[in-house]
Amino acid sequence: MNIRQLSYFTAIAACGSFVKGAAALHISQPSVSSQIKLLEEELGIQLLERRPNGVVLTLEGRDFLQHAYTILGAVDAARDSIRANQTNEVGRVAVGIPGSISAVLSVSLVEAVQRQLPNVQIRVVSGLSGHIQKWVMDGELDFGLFYADGPVPGADIKNLFVEDLYLAACQKADIEHLLTANGELQMRKLSLIPMVLPCSKHGLRRIIERATAALGIKLHVKTEIDASEQLKQMVRRTGCFTILSLAALQDETCAPLFTARIIDPPIQRVVSIFHVTGRPLSRAARRVENILFEVISVELEKGWWRSATSTSPAVGAVQSFI
Numbered sequence: 220m221n222i223r224q225l226s227y228f229t230a231i232a233a234c235g236s237f238v239k240g241a242a243a244l245h246i247s248q249p250s251v252s253s254q255i256k257l258l259e260e261e262l263g264i265q266l267l268e269r270r271p272n273g274v275v276l277t278l279e280g281r282d283f284l285q286h287a288y289t290i291l292g293a294v295d296a297a298r299d300s301i302r303a304n305q306t307n308e309v310g311r312v313a314v315g316i317p318g319s320i321s322a323v324l325s326v327s328l329v330e331a332v333q334r335q336l337p338n339v340q341i342r343v344v345s346g347l348s349g350h351i352q353k354w355v356m357d358g359e360l361d362f363g364l365f366y367a368d369g370p371v372p373g374a375d376i377k378n379l380f381v382e383d384l385y386l387a388a389c390q391k392a393d394i395e396h397l398l399t400a401n402g403e404l405q406m407r408k409l410s411l412i413p414m415v416l417p418c419s420k421h422g423l424r425r426i427i428e429r430a431t432a433a434l435g436i437k438l439h440v441k442t443e444i445d446a447s448e449q450l451k452q453m454v455r456r457t458g459c460f461t462i463l464s465l466a467a468l469q470d471e472t473c474a475p476l477f478t479a480r481i482i483d484p485p486i487q488r489v490v491s492i493f494h495v496t497g498r499p500l501s502r503a504a505r506r507v508e509n510i511l512f513e514v515i516s517v518e519l520e521k522g523w524w525r526s527a528t529s530t531s532p533a534v535g536a537v538q539s540f541i
Contacts, residue, residue, distance in 0.1 A: 220262070311503075313359065320490065
């Protein structure tokens with residue numbers, strides 16, 4: 220017994236004729252007759268009584284017709300449910316966001332997903348850029364943001380925006396004598412101050428050292444700490460200086476640190492989105508990705524993320540806030 224046989228049976232019962240039923244189904248009459256014969260043989264009963272002017276249901280046929288309608292109705296309900304799920308995304312989506320921008324994006328992303336995709340359970344993982352890259356490759360995350368540092372084998376990378384890095388000091392007086400008239404710091408003067416930075420394997424440290432090495436600048440790194448929260452604590456408590464993005468300094472619960480943009484040239488890093496080549500995102504994950512683009516666009520438009528520049532249509536037209 221199958222859905223096709225049940226459909227044929229209900230059509231013949233409604234039309235009262237094999238010929239009319241076959242025409243309504245747009246199928247040849249012999250094919251319909253063959254399927255009904257197989258159905259009757261499987262059930263071991265006669266469902267239709269053949270007459271010269273058509274067919275009528277036997278007593279067993281009338282009883283079985285109700286069951287056929289019930290089964291076909293359940294099949295239609297299942298189709299409707301699947302179509303509803305295709306319209307209203309369901310499932311779980313795991314996203315990685317580097318710690319230095321997680322405070323700015325994570326909560327807004329979760330709120331937007333809960334509002335727009337109530338049937339999607341989102342998990343946001345914060346960590347180092349390199350760790351996020353590994354978790355995406357291993358399949359623990361659907362996709363993630365990371366700081367592009369060249370091509371990655373087996374990965375599709377789309378650059379989203381570029382952000383300038385800033386020197387962070389406990390207070391302006393600690394660094395004022397080294398600033399330009401515009402309150403910025405020339406890169407060469409980084410060699411004159413004690414620094415606390417992430418370790419050499421950290422993506423931020425690599426970006427900083429690549430930029431300074433290009434000008435022959437040697438940094439005076441007194442301490443290495445990877446987490447941005449601890450870097451800020453060291454600046455407050457020891458009088459050292461660090462280099463961070465404005466996003467890492469935005470959600471401050473303590474008194475804000477003084478920041479000065481590094482110039483001549485600026486130190487910049489690219490924030491990119493990262494997927495595994497050949498591993499398509501689910502419908503729900505694609506929607507979450509689009510919502511993340513919207514969240515980033517909103518933050519860029521606020522203006523606090525000075526010198527953050529969108530590089531992708533996915534997060535709106537190219538904008539620069541200086």
